[in-house]
Amino acid sequence: MTDQESPLRQRTKAYALRIIKLYSALPKTTEAQVLGRQLLRSGTSVGANYREGYRARSDAEMAAKFSICIQELDETAYWIELLVESGLVSEPLLAPLLDETSQLIAMFTSAVRKLRGKGSAQKP
Secondary structure, X not given: XXXXXXXXXXXXXXXHHHXXXXXXXXXXXXXXXXXXHHHHHHXXXXXXXXXXHHOOOOHHHHHHHHHHHHHHHHHHHHHHHHHHHOOOOOHHHHHHHHHHHHHHHHHHHHXXXXXXXXXOOOOO
C-alpha cells in the first residue's frame, strides 16, 4: 500500500480540515481565538507528522514521529475540552470531533506498540 492510499493519511488530512473549519466558525472573542489558534496548530500538525513518520528510515524513527502524533492529538483533545467546558462551543457540536480524536489516538498507539514490539512491522 502506498502512502497515498493509506487510510491514516486520508483520516489525518480530513481531521485537519475539520479543525480548520472549527477554527473558522469559532466566536471572534479573544478567548475563543486564543484557544482556537492552539487547536489549529496541534490539530493540523497530526497529518504532517504522520507523513513524516510514514517516510521514516527506520521503525524507531517512525515510532517517534507517530508518538508525536499521539501527543498532538492529546493536546488537541485538551483544547476541545476547554472550548466546551468554558461554554464557548456546545458539547454536541464537538462530540464527533472528540470521538475522532480518541479513535486516532488509539490507532497511533497501536501502531507505535507494533513498531516498538517488532523489528520490521508493516507500515500502517
